[in-house]
Amino acid sequence: MPSFSASLCRPGPTTRSWAYRDPANLTVLGRAALLLGADPKMVLDKLFEPVKKAAPDLRDIHLATGQLALDKGDFPLAAKIFEDALKRFKEDADLQFGLARALMSGSRPQALRALETALDLNPKHIPAKLLLADHLVDAEEYEEAETLLKEILAVNVRQPEAWAYRAVMAHLRNEPAKETQCRNDALRHYTNNPAVDHLIGRKLSQKYRFAEGAAYQRRALKFDASYLPAKFQLAQDLLRLGAEEEGWKLVNDVHEADGYDVNAYNLVTLRDTTEKFVALTNAHFILRMESREAKVYGPRVLALLTRAHDTLTQKYGVKLEQQTIVEIFTEQKDFGVRTFGMPDNPGFLGVCFGRLITANSPASARGHASNWEATLWHEFCHVITLTLTKNKMPRWLSEGISVYEERQASPAWGQVMNPRYREMILGDELTAVGDLSGAFLTPKSPLHLQFAYYESSLVVQFIVEKFGMAKLRAILADLAAGKEINAILASNTEPLEKLEEDFEKYAQSLAKQLAPGLDFEKPKGIAGLMAMPGLATPEGTVPLPPATPLGPDGKPLVDPLKLHPKNFYILNQQARRLMSEKKFAEAKAPLLKLVENYPTQIGGDSALWLLAQVHRELKETTEERAVLTKLAALDADSVDAYQRLIELAAESKDWPVVAENARRYLAVNPLVPQPHRWLARASEELKRPAEAIAAYQTVLLLDPPDPAEMHFRLA
Template structure:
């Protein structure tokens, strides 16, 4: 009997045996299942031994050979795997699972053409019909088609979904469907498949890894010491799970935990000493750390078996771009594209990073090609859809800044945004001694979803207001966040990132970049950026803050807000103590690859930076309400307070929490004078109070209740000088009457527009103040913004603008008066004004 005929006979026997001995199988796993189980647990020696022990008489012989090849590849025995495939000859294409593993072995060893030939022969066979006993074969055939770059939807509809339906308790369909969804950036759909698979195969490391890659958090009920994520569960089930270890190392690299990442990559190499992805990951870390010698050696090891392996430059490029080293990352991704010009993942990664780095034409071209080759890639589809929308968005330029906004937003506050962006760029570039070689593109997108897709490729990222990639800044329009944040402070913050990234050649650690940006916010306006609070005060005084060398870790956990403030204090300390020259020199050293701790030590000339900085920070912390007791009430104290709040506060006047609770009660009872008396005492103890339950807003309410307009205005102004995000305070200032100069009224209008640039009253206030001050340019700007909001008195405003422009700019003036008459054809003053213009020239 020939080997292949025996193969086919055994295949038929396997089906018959499964039918006849189903009950026995439930009691004792088949040998192939036991061997696969050993592989899943990471017992590769047992898996290999079982596979090599099989003979052609075994019912699952083709699957044993497939497992043997897979195990050899997993453990780095590439040559043995290739030799095993060679022994099979053309027979390797007869069975889908075997052909799949054989093709992957050949490709891993650098035999790409031979692998492609094998897969092409394998897919010529008729696809196994979806059935309970053939789901693995059906899925494997589908994966062969995907590797052959057959339309993913065809594979999904004709093979993978039918395989799941025919074998709902089978493992392979759920795993393949989840991986396909992940490849198409549809993490929600992927999670559904992996979750279904995990229900049927509890503890399966592949499904746990899939859920981790889908972005799901492990429910609290499933957590235990040492197990905080699905990734932990995967590695608990199989500590040698190469894919899980690579994912973990990549995540650690993204968080700049390079030492820990290297350790995990070394774990992979202990399993497979020649694993190209592990060596590529180590090469990327070496490049990020500017260790060219180590990087060169690691790249050589990564290409040891396969000089033209596109995954090596793809991994390096993706990692570098993730560290904001876009220029270098794009170079490696272009190398990957040259090695595999039709790879949708490579094209998308290259294109999306080109878009982030301001290389818009090339970026859109590559993303479009990725979408054309794989129309089911959700991220590419999202970006192409957004591109079509962005084409209709106007762009304005000034002093090396290009601003793109929706037509509606551009008409209302585009001028204000461009003016601010250009001023921020010029001011900060001069301060840090750099000259940008390319324009800065600022894109303010009207919907949060559009911002997320432009920035990350996928919806989400609701906590982000803006992101800077260097020459590109993306922001959400304040249209969707009215009154919830100061968009002007955000824009200044992001422009500071542009400057420090350029000054350091994108080598600045996140904590220092964020610290400088928050510091520069405060330099513009004390109410921008972050300041000391009672919570931060306690953390610094109790020593519950990380050392400077570990500040980056603050941005990956719950302490992110403290991380921003802590980092900004370090930046402030360096500039205040050693001068801007020291900060510029630190950034210059970072641009050469010098580690940040060495750069700071070189230019601060202090024996103990950590100690000296903490003294500086603790001095600021101690000065924040030093005579107040900021601690919350204990249970016993709260019980005593509730019995007689006024008496308890009188006996404990320094307890901030109790005083503010009493103020809240007095406000509800409209006991304005009692509330004001308490508030003035608490404010005197800390005039720059930044607590979330702020006494100045309560004081303004009390003054309003007492008819003290001057007191109310003073409280609101003080509050906004401390925290410019309080839009309610800005709005109330606009409502207040009284005698104010034009400059004061303009300042109130400007303050309102920082959080809500769509506020009609603010523009009316600015227009009136500018007119009174004799400033026609600002009058015009305010009136044009106001008209873009389509107010009810548009006709009168068009007339007012026409009157303003009549002598200086008669063509727009005539257009404005005509628009006034469109609103009201009987507008007598507009008719009279129109009669003063010469007739319009006839259309040519």
């Protein structure tokens, strides 16, 4: 016999007394069926879709279908539903709020714009205010969040979500009595409401407090063992804590209970992939990878991680009691599901949750190669700092220490000052130290997000240089004790206002030290074209009018270099123009001036790389090699430079240089045979038989065109 909820989707004789067939009532019917546990696809197919076709101007049907997509975790679909609806209902606060919810996890700046619009349309929209409070908690803007919660409670003192957010903030401030009181207030009028503990736990997990978050999800499930949001969040928490058996079981339970939950479906599907991974282990790590990749470079990964472990545990004085789990994914979508619950990857190379690190394989780079060794060093540093603080640290400090430690490990790793960062620092785009975590949530552009990482690392560098490494360790210890970050900074360094003032001067000093012999003022006509060599020009940039008068042929009447002989942008432009005209000998002059004044610039458009190309065209091999050697020592991702150095060194039988650059190449892409082949040959010539054999065997794994030669070499 069909269930009552299912019968709601098929109104017939037995339900004639209430089976109103007009679109508005069918929409209500669908919502009721979902609340009673009806199959979502049946509701969608039998009720919502027919209503949407019959009455596309019915506002409620768009709200209902959008809400269904949100409930099932299909945020891209939800966003499309609300965006389409807003074309019909341009000034609708509820639809703007729905759009904000759909965008919040993937495009927060857009979500906040939708949220702002919703509140402009309805300043008393409580769900929108709650979502804004949620964002403010994420951004560590706790005073602003409290102000907003007071406004909400002034309207409805019983609002459980408002009290739950207060409980979250009390927990983060290490105020257990207040936390308990706020939780009790949230439960006062619905004493076994699982949504309260689920919300508190979810927010704690978003702060990387997974153990505490998991405890709250278990509380929620005591109220209602069938409450799927808590069950799925607990599964995620456990998987990130390394409690995998229970975590995967809960994922399967959620998927069996709700086959339309997108996040649960994604994880169940991912499990089919990860079960085929092989595990490489030692005393400190469990490394899981696709089997072929594990054979090719798995031992290199373990060696790098072990070196990071030995270096950083000693430096920070910490002993890790459990093995760190590292999972490397060949497909970005799999990395996205394991890391974020969705296949989309918003630009991350790796993520650390504490004991667990997830990372993209070099196979997933697809034209955007990066140094996997630097990435894993960065992520393992998070293991150290999250362990020391018991996961109680602001994002800016965690990221800042990791980028700082990259630079300490290798001069080619981590972010360094460049013309764009110089411009941002001197142009008043520094974020105040107390607000830095928010800079990661709502950056104006991808560049501003990268700058947030860089600025955070400079704050750490400033603290270490001015106050000492011991003070940085003391800051981490105080965080573990539950103290508030700004108070911690004040007690271990100087009052926050003074710290921010001194740091600003420090950052500006570093910016001014970048190539002081060059002029970085952007001439008109070049501003849009030459924002910074090595980085893509922003879309939609329009060049300004030329700085010098043009002749009938469209060329400047006055050589810009005579007017601006030290201008960074004009020197770059002149060099490129001469190279495009194949006037390589003439191009050397501006490039040499750039290299002399800015010898640390890196990237495919750097003066060092361009000068190396000029030397190559002029067959000046000695000079080319010298320039490439400088670039290779500074740039962790420059496989073209490594490859060319290998070729030049092999011609002169300089086998140590061949081996060095083959290893550099492998740190970016170990999945191609060439660097392994060259490492094998160099090791053979340097009388390192074990390394040569391992490298030749790896070449054979990569399906070389001449396997017979590899077998001959091995023999």
